[in-house]
Amino acid sequence: MRITIHRPEELSTSLLRDWHGAMDQSPDYANPFLAPEFAAGVGRHRGGARVAVLHEGGEPVGFFAYERTTFGVGRAIGLGLSDCQGLVHRPGVTWDTEELLRACGLSVFEFDHLVEEQKPFGRYVTGTFASPVVDLKDGDDGSYAEWLRGAYPGLAKTTLKKERRLGRDLGEMRFVFDERDPRMLHTLMQWKSAQYRRTGRMDRFSRPWIVDLVDHLFQVREEHFTGVLSVVYAGDRPVAAHFGPRSRTVFAAWFTAYDPELRYYSPGLIMHLRMAEAAGRQGVRLMDLGRGDKEYKDWLKTRELRVGEGFATRPHPVAAAHRLWRRPVRGLRNTVLAHPTLREPADRLLKMVGTLRTSGGAGAPAR
Numbered sequence: 001m002r003i004t005i006h007r008p009e010e011l012s013t014s015l016l017r018d019w020h021g022a023m024d025q026s027p028d029y030a031n032p033f034l035a036p037e038f039a040a041g042v043g044r045h046r047g048g049a050r051v052a053v054l055h056e057g058g059e060p061v062g063f064f065a066y067e068r069t070t071f072g073v074g075r076a077i078g079l080g081l082s083d084c085q086g087l088v089h090r091p092g093v094t095w096d097t098e099e100l101l102r103a104c105g106l107s108v109f110e111f112d113h114l115v116e117e118q119k120p121f122g123r124y125v126t127g128t129f130a131s132p133v134v135d136l137k138d139g140d141d142g143s144y145a146e147w148l149r150g151a152y153p154g155l156a157k158t159t160l161k162k163e164r165r166l167g168r169d170l171g172e173m174r175f176v177f178d179e180r181d182p183r184m185l186h187t188l189m190q191w192k193s194a195q196y197r198r199t200g201r202m203d204r205f206s207r208p209w210i211v212d213l214v215d216h217l218f219q220v221r222e223e224h225f226t227g228v229l230s231v232v233y234a235g236d237r238p239v240a241a242h243f244g245p246r247s248r249t250v251f252a253a254w255f256t257a258y259d260p261e262l263r264y265y266s267p268g269l270i271m272h273l274r275m276a277e278a279a280g281r282q283g284v285r286l287m288d289l290g291r292g293d294k295e296y297k298d299w300l301k302t303r304e305l306r307v308g309e310g311f312a313t314r315p316h317p318v319a320a321a322h323r324l325w326r327r328p329v330r331g332l333r334n335t336v337l338a339h340p341t342l343r344e345p346a347d348r349l350l351k352m353v354g355t356l357r358t359s360g361g362a363g364a365p366a367r
Contacts, residue, residue: 001054001055001056001095001096001099002054002055002056003052003053003054003055003099003100003103003104004052004053004055005050005051005052005053005103005104005105006050006051006052006053007043007049007050007051008036008039008040008042008043008049008050008051008065008077009040009043009044009049011036011040011051015053015060015063016036018059018060018063019035019036019060019063019088020035020036020223020224021090022061022062022063022088022089022090023035023088023224023247025090025091026091026117027249028086028115028116028117029086029088029089029115030247030248030249030250030286031083031084031115031247031250031252031288032224032225032226032245032246032247032250032252033078033082033083033084033085033113033245033252034084034085034086034088034115035222035224035225035245035247036051036063036065036224036225037217037220037222037224037225038065038077038078038082038217038225038245039051039065039077039078041213041216041217041220042065042067042077042078042213044212044213044216045209045212045213045216046067046209048067048068048069049065049066049067049077050065050066050067050068050104051063051064051065051066052064052066052100052103052104054087054089054093054095054100056093061089061090061093062087062088062089062090062093062095063087063088063089064087064088064100064104065077066104066106066109067079068104068105068106071107072105072106072107072108073106073107073108073110074101074104074106074107074108074109074110075109075110075111076109076110076111076112076113076114079110079111079112080204081204081210081213082113083113083131083252083254083288083290083291084113084115084252084288084307085111085112085113085114085115085307086114086115086117086118087100087118087120087121094119094120095120096120097120097121097124097312097314098314101312101313101314102314106314107313107314108311108312108313108314109311109312109313110310110311111308111309111310111311111312112291112307112309113131113290113291113307113308113309114307114308114309114310115307115308116128116305116306116307116308118308121308121310121312124310124311124312124313125308125309125310126309126310126311127308127309127310128306128307128308128309129291129306129307129308129309130291130304130305130306131288131289131290131291131304131305131306131307132289132290132297132298132300132301132303132304133286133287133288133289133301133302133303133304133305134276134286134287134289134300134301134302135285135286135302135303136276136279136280136284136285136286136287137151137280138280144175144274144277145160147277147280148160148273148277151276151277152273152299152300154299155269155273155299158266159266159269159270159273162265162266162270163265163270165265166234166239166262166265166267166270167234169234170234170235170237170239171233171234171235171236171237172234172235173232173233173234174232174233174234175230175231175232175233175274175278176230176231176233177228177230177274177275177278177279177282178228178229178230179229179230179231179241180229181229182215182218184229184231184238184241185214185215185218185229185241185243187238187241188229188241188242188243188255188257189205189211189214189255190205191241191257191258191259191260192204192205192255192256192257193205193206194260195257195260198260214227214243214255217245218243220245223247223248224247224248225245225246225247226245226246226247227243227244227245228243228244228245228246228251229241229242229243230242230243230271230274230275230278232267232270232271232274234262237259238259239258239259239262239265239267239270240256240257240258240259240262240267240268240270240271241256241257241258241271242254242255242256242257242271242272242275243255246279246282246284248283249283249284249285249286250284250285250286250287250288251275251279251284251286251287251288252287252288252290253272253275253287253288253289253290254290256268256271256272258271268296269296269299272296272300273300275287276300288305289301291307
């Protein structure tokens with residue numbers, strides 16, 4: 001097997017066509033995070049982004065997107081943002097992982113949302129985790145309320161009641177699945193940034209490259225990757241918004257936020273239900289909610305996929321050092337997330353830290 005290395009934003013038209021073709025040949029690779037457009041977007045803003053193209057018989061048969069950092073440490077493209085990772089390939093193609101890493105100049109490759117199908121990476125997986133998904137049905141001519149009662153009878157009464165109350169209090173409810181106003185995208189990022197700070201989480205939108213990446217992906221309008229901004233309005237007031245990518249058949253739930261003044265109306269849940277209904281009408285067959293334990297995901301999911309976390313390595317001192325550094329951190333985080341008796345106190349502590357940050361009290365960052 002011959003392996004060539006490319007910058008993702010510089011791939012030829014023919015290689016992009018072959019990559020898309022490999023996505024189309026297996027439902028495992030239909031996720032927009034596995035599309036070349038996502039890799040190219042990251043490549044525009046991250047200097048170490050690369051794609052290894054696997055060739056057999058002179059034909060491109062596999063595409064491996066990654067980021068190369070200091071000393072040959074590799075990570076899945078967009079690690080920390082991407083909810084689906086893997087080597088996209090034609091059916092029946094396999095590879096030697098150590099040979100692949102050597103060709104990429106990597107001693108270690110870190111991943112946390114690896115597609116379960118990736119057998120050559122199997123022995124490097126340190127844990128597998130549930131990734132809830134929603135199977136969407138063909139749209140019909142019925143109303144949203146009829147769809148909601150049929151799809152989620154347990155949630156329908158409460159959700160519709162809250163939506164009606166919100167409409168009475170602020171104005172007629174309106175949902176836009178594909179909003180093209182960039183000002184609304186920046187409102188979403190401001191809401192999300194405030195939510196991160198309020199809950200003590202790392203604020204992704206404090207990093208300029210992530211803001212630039214989301215701005216770029218919002219403009220991408222391709223068959224295998226389209227950046228979709230969805231907004232719920234009450235009258236002229238935006239209530240909740242979501243931005244995430246879709247392919248022809250898969251819609252990835254990514255960044256959702258809402259006006260915190262309206263939290264008692266459950267705007268985040270309303271947002272996800274509206275998206276699911278609209279996406280089904282658009283021909284999407286799967287909404288991927290992403291790895292993680294959240295109550296709303298348990299309410300919405302129809303089943304779960306499994307994604308892998310781990311470190312693919314070849315014999316090298318840097319690989320050993322990286323595993324020694326990163327694996328205990330991941331293990332501690334996963335232990336806390338897996339046990340409610342640990343997760344709930346940790347969540348309360350993060351919220352307390354977030355309150356101090358946002359109130360300007362002790363420990364708040366300087367402006």
